[in-house]
Amino acid sequence: xxxxxxxxxxxxxxxxxxxxxxxxxxxxxxxxxxxxxxxxxxxxxxxxxxxxxxxxxxxxxxxxxxxxxxxxxxxxxxxxxxxxxxxxxxxxxxxxxxxxxxxxxxxxxxxxxxxxxxxxxxxxxxxxxxxxxxxxxxxxxxxxxxxxxxxxxxxxxxxxxxxxxxxxxxxxxxxxxxxxxxxxxxxxxxxxxxxxxxxxxxxxxxxxxxxxxxxxxxxxxxxxxxxxxxxxxxxxxxxxxxxxxxxxxxxxxxxxxxxxxxxxxxxxxxxxxxxxxxxxxxxxxxxxxxxxxxxxxxxxxxxxxxxxxxxxxxxxxxxxxxxxxxxxx
Numbered sequence: 001x002x003x004x005x006x007x008x009x010x011x012x013x014x015x016x017x018x019x020x021x022x023x024x025x026x027x028x029x030x031x032x033x034x035x036x037x038x039x040x041x042x043x044x045x046x047x048x049x050x051x052x053x054x055x056x057x058x059x060x061x062x063x064x065x066x067x068x069x070x071x072x073x074x075x076x077x078x079x080x081x082x083x084x085x086x087x088x089x090x091x092x093x094x095x096x097x098x099x100x101x102x103x104x105x106x107x108x109x110x111x112x113x114x115x116x117x118x119x120x121x122x123x124x125x126x127x128x129x130x131x132x133x134x135x136x137x138x139x140x141x142x143x144x145x146x147x148x149x150x151x152x153x154x155x156x157x158x159x160x161x162x163x164x165x166x167x168x169x170x171x172x173x174x175x176x177x178x179x180x181x182x183x184x185x186x187x188x189x190x191x192x193x194x195x196x197x198x199x200x201x202x203x204x205x206x207x208x209x210x211x212x213x214x215x216x217x218x219x220x221x222x223x224x225x226x227x228x229x230x231x232x233x234x235x236x237x238x239x240x241x242x243x244x245x246x247x248x249x250x251x252x253x254x255x256x257x258x259x260x261x262x263x264x265x266x267x268x269x270x271x272x273x274x275x276x277x278x279x280x281x282x283x284x285x286x287x288x289x290x291x292x293x294x295x296x297x298x299x300x301x302x303x304x305x306x307x308x309x310x311x312x313x314x315x316x317x318x319x320x321x322x323x324x325x326x327x328x329x
Contacts (some may be wrong), residue, residue: 001053011116012055012085015109018042019079020057027051029088032061036069036080050085058084058097058114068098074108084114093117132183134174144181152176201241204234 004010021039024031030050039047050057059069059080071082084097096115138144155172208230215223253262282290282299290296 006054009090009118010055010087011114013083013112013114015082015106016042016046017081018044018046019081020046020060020083024060030055031057034063034069035060036066036078046083054088055085056088056091058086058091058094059112061091061094062097064098067101071099071110071112072108073110082109082112084112086116090116093119132185134177134183135181136177138181148176148180151180198241201234201237204230204237208234 001010019037019040020031020035020043021037022033022035024033027047030047046057066078069080070078072079086094093116094114095117096113098113100111100113139148152173155176156169208227211223211227211230215227249262249265253259282296284290284295284299290299
């Protein structure tokens with residue numbers, strides 16, 4: 001327990017083999033009043049353990065009939081030895097804790113049920129940084145192309161003939177392109193089919209996200225209805241935008257731009273149909289790193305064939321036993 005960070009939620013449920021007893025005089029910070037009978041030495045150890053790691057004995061905080069507090073029954077003995085512990089800061093998340101009468105999880109031990117309400121905070125995925133690329137596609141625009149020509153002539157000293165040193169010339173061209181055309185953000189795009197998004201769809205989605213945050217902060221019926229209404233509007237706008245984009249694609253299929261869109265759509269469909277979106281490197285039997293998709297798949301196939309056809313220890317013992325029996329006969 002000392003190795004677990006204090007900010008991490010921890011719940012312990014176990015047979016502690018001790019009686020913390022009824023009442024909490026002097027131990028109010030770690031337990032309630034509703035235990036069973038008297039405390040013994042082992043129960044004091046449980047209380048001391050809870051104090052040391054700043055946890056509370058959950059069973060004792062809820063007033064129940066004795067039948068719903070007794071966790072161990074054997075003959076005439078009725079005691080409480082099974083406890084649930086949680087960090088004191090998380091006690092507010094627990095709404096109930098009791099023994100389920102008639103349900104046994106082990107011999108003579110009865111089931112203890114604890115009801116918790118957890119607020120799970122979503123963590124944003126860290127955006128993977130990739131290499132920033134020059135936006136060469138802007139050269140399709142005439143004004144960008146003309147500005148690039150002028151800046152490049154200035155950088156090359158207004159020379160008509162390029163210098164003999166190609167490396168120097170190439171670096172000047174790349175640097176001019178970065179200054180004039182700009183570079184990408186370096187963030188990898190998500191594998192989503194969002195090429196048909198327009199400003200109206202993006203604006204609607206942004207309003208829906210704000211409504212969701214508002215509802216999360218203040219869960220009133222009015223905020224819920226507002227969020228649901230914006231959710232329905234976004235679905236309608238997305239459907240219309242997608243249909244419009246496909247209609248325009250069908251009308252452009254005979255053009256050069258239409259072919260590019262068609263290839264992009266086919267590649268997206270192909271990626272969506274694959275189980276694995278990214279091939280990760282693995283090693284072969286000799287420890288060499290495999291990077292190509294074919295070699296990685298071949299190695300996985302070899303690995304699973306060996307795994308499925310390998311005999312386990314029980315089969316080996318059984319085979320040895322059969323051989324020994326044959327030799328004795």
